[in-house]
Amino acid sequence: MVAPSLRARVRAGMINEIKVVARRHLATDGANLSLRAVARDMGMVSSAIYRYFPSRDDLLTALILEAYDALGDAVETADAAVARDDLRGRWRAACRAARAWALANPAEYALLYGSPVPGYAAPEDTVAPAARPPLTLVGILRDGLADGRLSPPDEDLPEPVRTDLAELAAGYFPGLPEALLARGMAGWTQLFGLISFELFGRLNGVVSHRDEYFEHQTGLMADLIGLP
Amino acid sequence: MVAPSLRARVRAGMINEIKVVARRHLATDGANLSLRAVARDMGMVSSAIYRYFPSRDDLLTALILEAYDALGDAVETADAAVARDDLRGRWRAACRAARAWALANPAEYALLYGSPVPGYAAPEDTVAPAARPPLTLVGILRDGLADGRLSPPDEDLPEPVRTDLAELAAGYFPGLPEALLARGMAGWTQLFGLISFELFGRLNGVVSHRDEYFEHQTGLMADLIGLP
DNA sequence: TGTACATCAGTGAACGCGCGTTCACTGATGTAC
DNA sequence: TGTACATCAGTGAACGCGCGTTCACTGATGTAC
Numbered sequence: 001m002v003a004p005s006l007r008a009r010v011r012a013g014m015i016n017e018i019k020v021v022a023r024r025h026l027a028t029d030g031a032n033l034s035l036r037a038v039a040r041d042m043g044m045v046s047s048a049i050y051r052y053f054p055s056r057d058d059l060l061t062a063l064i065l066e067a068y069d070a071l072g073d074a075v076e077t078a079d080a081a082v083a084r085d086d087l088r089g090r091w092r093a094a095c096r097a098a099r100a101w102a103l104a105n106p107a108e109y110a111l112l113y114g115s116p117v118p119g120y121a122a123p124e125d126t127v128a129p130a131a132r133p134p135l136t137l138v139g140i141l142r143d144g145l146a147d148g149r150l151s152p153p154d155e156d157l158p159e160p161v162r163t164d165l166a167e168l169a170a171g172y173f174p175g176l177p178e179a180l181l182a183r184g185m186a187g188w189t190q191l192f193g194l195i196s197f198e199l200f201g202r203l204n205g206v207v208s209h210r211d212e213y214f215e216h217q218t219g220l221m222a223d224l225i226g227l228p
Numbered sequence: 229m230v231a232p233s234l235r236a237r238v239r240a241g242m243i244n245e246i247k248v249v250a251r252r253h254l255a256t257d258g259a260n261l262s263l264r265a266v267a268r269d270m271g272m273v274s275s276a277i278y279r280y281f282p283s284r285d286d287l288l289t290a291l292i293l294e295a296y297d298a299l300g301d302a303v304e305t306a307d308a309a310v311a312r313d314d315l316r317g318r319w320r321a322a323c324r325a326a327r328a329w330a331l332a333n334p335a336e337y338a339l340l341y342g343s344p345v346p347g348y349a350a351p352e353d354t355v356a357p358a359a360r361p362p363l364t365l366v367g368i369l370r371d372g373l374a375d376g377r378l379s380p381p382d383e384d385l386p387e388p389v390r391t392d393l394a395e396l397a398a399g400y401f402p403g404l405p406e407a408l409l410a411r412g413m414a415g416w417t418q419l420f421g422l423i424s425f426e427l428f429g430r431l432n433g434v435v436s437h438r439d440e441y442f443e444h445q446t447g448l449m450a451d452l453i454g455l456p
Numbered sequence: 457t458g459t460a461c462a463t464c465a466g467t468g469a470a471c472g473c474g475c476g477t478t479c480a481c482t483g484a485t486g487t488a489c
Numbered sequence: 490t491g492t493a494c495a496t497c498a499g500t501g502a503a504c505g506c507g508c509g510t511t512c513a514c515t516g517a518t519g520t521a522c
Contacts, residue, residue: 005485005486006485006486007485007486007496007497007498010498011497011498014498028346029346030343030344030345030346031343032260032346034474034475034476035475035476035477036474036475036476037474037475044498044499044500045499045500045501046475046476046477047476047477047478047479047499047500047501047502048498048499048500050476050477050478051497051498051499052498055476055477056475056476056477110343110344111343113424113428114342114343114428115258115259115338115339115342115343115428116258116338116428116429117258118256118257118258118260122429127433157444158437158440158443158444160436160437160440161435161437161440161441161444163437164434164435164436164437164441165435168434168435182444182445182448183448185445186418186445186448186449189418189421189422189425189445190414190417190418190421192421192424192425193417193418193420193421193424194417196341196420196421196424197417197420200341200342200343200344201344201350205355206392206396207389207392207393207396208388208392209386209388209389209391209392212386212388212389213389213392215386216385216386216389216410217410217413217414217417220410220411220414220452221414223452224448224451224452233518233519234518234519235463235464235465235518235519238465239464239465242465262507262508262509263508263509263510264507264508264509265507265508272465272466272467273466273467273468274508274509274510275466275467275468275469275509275510275511275512276465276466276467278509278510278511279464279465279466280465283509283510284508284509284510
């Protein structure tokens with residue numbers, strides 16, 4: 001590995017600073033991110049940004065990718081910190097980490113999980129990072145199944161759903177029973193719903209003890225899944 | 229009731245047409261609704277819109293209110309069409325109606341439930357219409373409890389959650405056990421999550437049989453709540 | 457039934473602002489010999 | 490070690506566009522007598 005030249009290091013630093021400033025703008029302007037505003041904040045002329053990002057969409061994409069990865073890291077780290085056989089503990093730690101990251105980075109959460117930005121199409125390479133949180137959750141179920149602590153629900157799925165989920169499982173968790181995968185996805189949906197409701201103001205004037213409410217709701221979900 | 233004058237009727241028609249055109253724009257531009265674009269589409273000069281709406285935010289508010297009411301109507305009507313004692317049928321009909329409305333009006337759904345519009349603060353009078361879908365869902369649980377078909381979960385809630393929910397119940401469903409209310413809210417959260425995932429593209433390449441998937445997932449939720 | 461006046465809808469121009477992107481340019485930093 | 494050339498970062502002006510909102514105005518529709 002060649003040591004990066006001074007110029008390369010300065011350049012990397014600049015790219016980074018642009019992202020930091022852009023993230024700050026996301027917080028106030030939502031996805032209406034303005035290149036000119038970012039340039040102003042950095043004390044540059046607006047066209048200078050184009051030395052680092054070929055267009056506004058590319059900057060947005062970079063922010064989205066980083067955000068997915070930050071969230072993915074948070075969730076995976078939280079899961080990894082719990083004893084492997086404590087399935088419920090792992091599940092709840094992962095959920096808690098996702099919520100904590102979202103509360104700490106509300107604008108980025110909205111960028112990822114809010115309404116799609118009009119005129120912006122997410123490029124292919126966001127798919128993998130975006131999948132990390134749900135894969136972590138379902139991974140917990142797979143582990144539980146592997147060591148016998150978790151038994152798959154014995155219900156039957158409607159055939160088309162079974163096929164869809166079997167295909168999905170084949171890619172990531174070969175052999176995982178579809179009914180269990182369905183419950184994992186229910187959990188992931190619920191987690192997203194809980195965080196979004198809290199962040200987008202649906203709990204205002206409704207629930208004031210947010211932490212405890214979240215814990216209770218994720219506990220309900222863990223029950224549904226059958227986590228010991 | 230006095231018959232409205234011709235001028236008043238024409239005026240009402242105009243207000244309506246503005247909203248119709250504005251709704252069409254929502255579909256392509258998201259919440260970046262442009263007064264000038266609406267005026268152009270109607271063949272008027274942009275300032276003419278101000279005869280009908282004092283500002284862009286007022287137009288947005290009107291659209292939001294109407295959307296909440298349309299969704300509320302859809303959900304309540306669907307619930308009302310099912311036999312009162314068929315709790316599970318009512319629950320699922322209400323969920324199905326919410327999804328159907330959202331799929332038919334994706335831009336308006338995003339306006340209501342997507343990321344908050346930067347710089348726009350929802351006025352007080354959106355609160356009541358916004359509450360209609362969850363109130364319908366919880367109303368089903370109350371009915372079930374009243375006629376004995378549904379028994380409240382016997383779990384204990386953490387004290388702060390119990391207090392929050394007791395306060396909430398006092399306003400709308402006096403005497404409803406908090407643990408049941410918590411499950412109702414879990415169902416509402418799940419419903420919102422399912423619809424958002426589908427509409428915002430999270431199911432692309434993951435689940436292709438959307439109807440059946442939705443049915444299965446709402447069925448899971450009905451199980452968790454204990455709906456017979 | 458007709459006239460005088462008030463109300464209202466819509467016009468067109470303007471204000472002041474912001475945006476993404478391109479382009480020719482200067483001056484500094486790096487590279488090859 | 491020094492020089493010649495290539496690369497790169499940042500500038501400043503410009504293009505062409507869009508926006509919300511205000512204001513004085515014309516002309517038509519309604520109302521009171």
